[in-house]
Amino acid sequence: MIKKNLFRLSWHFWRRSQCRNYCSTADAHVGIVGSGPAAFYTAQQLLKGCQNLKVDIYEQLPVPFGLVRYGVAPDHPEVKNVINTFSKVVNNDRCSFVGNVSVGKDVSLAQLKEAYTAVVLAYGANSERCLNIQGENLPNVISARNFVGWYNGLPENQNLELNLDVEDVAIVGHGNVALDIARILLTPLELLKKTDITEKAIKALSSSKVQRVHLIGRRGPLQVAFTIKEFREMTRLPKSRPVLDPDDFKHLADYLEDLPRPRRRLTELLYNTAVKPLEKDQKMWADATRTWHLHFLRSPVEILSEGLSIKGLRLVKNKLEGPIKNNPKAVSTHETIDLSCGMILTSIGYKGVKIDPDLPFDHNKGVVANENGRVIGVPGLYCTGWVSRGPLGVILNTMTDGIDTGKLILKDLKDNRLEVNKPGKDVIIKKLKEAGVQTVSFDDWKKIDSAEILKGESAGKPREKMVDISEMLNLVTKETS
Known part of the structure; x- marks a missing residue:
């Protein structure tokens, strides 16, 4: 001692x-x-x-x-x-x-x-990176940053105009933020209502017609930026099922042994989901009413529209150049395909x-x-x-x-x-x-925090965020005086 x-x-x-x-x-x-x-x-x-x-x-x-x-x-x-x-x-x-x-x-x-x-x-x-393609400024083409800020209560995004009266949504990007957005669009409303998502977002999502979410990446399965936790969560999303083309994954078995452990575990989960899903997963997906799709080796080149209405996204097919395990480059083949959608979310980086x-x-x-x-x-x-x-x-x-x-x-x-x-x-x-x-001050923030928690309790939520800066400042002033 x-x-x-x-x-x-x-x-x-x-x-x-x-x-x-x-x-x-x-x-x-x-x-x-x-x-x-x-x-x-x-x-x-x-x-x-x-x-x-x-x-x-x-x-x-x-x-x-x-x-x-x-x-x-x-x-x-x-x-x-x-x-x-x-x-x-x-x-x-x-x-x-x-x-x-x-x-x-x-x-x-x-x-x-x-x-x-x-x-x-x-x-x-x-700020966010842009696609720099024709049609990017059309209504219902929205950056991931703005969409995430909208449902999370960021004041500057509360006037975001979006139309969820569409069946197909395209998300450009294969990172965790892209999966977050897809999950929010597809999660049953009764589950979201128990979170601190804003009441405004709940109201909009309650009338959503979205049935299919398409996640588009310019490279292949070995280069996805999302992590295993987020992908596994998507595979277990109630009332939704993944749609993955087995041909995109069959060749991955040849590379598994040489991959670093985190990438190997993710790649194995991708492979099993697409090629040989577990029986329990198939049973879970049997009653799915919505789907989410992973598209590989595709890059957007044009947003298709009629007037101000989005009709689809034109994608160019890519091929990979360089060692497949060492950050290969995606190169356009100039062959294009059209994906039908009514809303486009860009998640290509901040x-x-x-x-x-x-x-x-x-x-x-x-x-x-x-x-x-x-x-x-x-x-x-x-x-x-x-x-x-x-x-x-x-x-x-x-x-x-x-x-x-x-x-x-x-x-x-x-x-x-x-x-x-x-x-x-x-x-x-x-x-x-x-x-x-x-x-x-931080003491002022505690007053805002308490007010949000109190308002959330009545709705069965952790909190109901204030989304207006004037409201926050008025509360602080009132509490101080």
């Missing part, structure tokens, strides 16, 4: 010495732009790594948590449990949340840099945006110009998460990004590369008040 206690004491002092080695004796203030996973994991690492450091998290919306709140599918509540961890971070006395502040508009990047020892850009990928004129930005990649997290040519400015490396990976990948960025800033503090004794949020809050900007 004595040895164990001595070990713990030694470990405690060693950890404290590490903090002292990383930090200046002077106070350091770090401002973080964005309040999603990348922001919170960066803040968590900074607060753990230095006892003298303070962190302020700025968010454009009045509410925190970014894509955890507005991107995670409503029927995946377990993924949102990470909010509990984030809440512990911001409840630290050395951390604060400043919501309803648009960096680049309400406050400039130059003003933040002047107020903070370091500024971290962690605002994600707020991209970051330039939020401030002074921000070095790589427009081709849609990311802040950086070298390993340090923004090029701007000392004291960092970036992390999707705005740093592009929209790849899941929350676990973003956690790694945040931790690495936090360690990088701590190292730069240790090496005296950063200026300390900056004023932090006080000077920024003063400027915002002078400009008439109403800020939202």
Whole structure:
């Protein structure tokens, strides 16, 4: 017991010495732009790594948590449990949340840099990539980002115009977001009503005529971007069954042994679903009234229409060039086929945006110009998460990004590369008040949170999200006065 206690004491002092080695004796203030996973994991690492450091998290919306709140599918509540961890971070006395502040508009990047020892850009990928084909601007051609924001209650997407009075929907993309959208379109309404999907979305989906969802990918089964958990969930979707062409999968048996384990498990599930499904699965699918289809080696080249009404999607057949297991390239064969559909959702990737004129930005990649997290040519400015490396990976990948960025800033503090004794949020809050900007604290968010949960209880839901920013701000003002 004595040895164990001595070990713990030694470990405690060693950890404290590490903090002292990383930090200046002077106070350091770090401002973080964005309040999603990348922001919170960066803040968590900074607060753990230095006892003298303070962190302020700025968010454009009045509410925190970014894509955890507005991107995670409503029927995946377990993924949102990470909010509990984030809440512990911001409840630290050395951390604060400043919501309803648009960096680049309400406050400039130059003003933040002047107020903070370091500024971290962690605002994600707020735009989407385009198909760049004829008909893309027609009604009922909708980006995945906007559709997900619509059913998840993102205020900017609540006026989205969509027509679900169609039997066939085409989704361009083979990633997890594409599967999320397909699942939301096909899930029985009585199941969705128990989630935090918005009441507006429930009302629209209740009159949906969608019977078939087509997921279109430019490459083959070995290159799909979705994960095994999401695909398995689709195969077990009540009242729906998969439609996969066995010819797309028969050759996969030749490659299974050489694949990395995660890819092998996914490929085996794809193969078995298409070629030799289990008897229990066949029984489950027997009473299906809806179907979902995986289409491979297809790329959209034109949206077919009559007037403003979508009639279909013209697809070009592709072939793969290069080793099939080593990221082969999809090459057009110029042979086309037409897929009948009345709605098209594009899930081909997000991209970051330039939020401030002074921000070095790589427009081709849609990311802040950086070298390993340090923004090029701007000392004291960092970036992390999707705005740093592009929209790849899941929350676990973003956690790694945040931790690495936090360690990088701590190292730069240790090496005296950063200026300390900056004023932090006080000077920024003063400027915002002078400009008439109403800020939202984390305590204010708790009032919004409580109101949403209370409203959800009456409907048998975890919460009913507020979808209007004015309503959020009015609630905060009313509760405060």
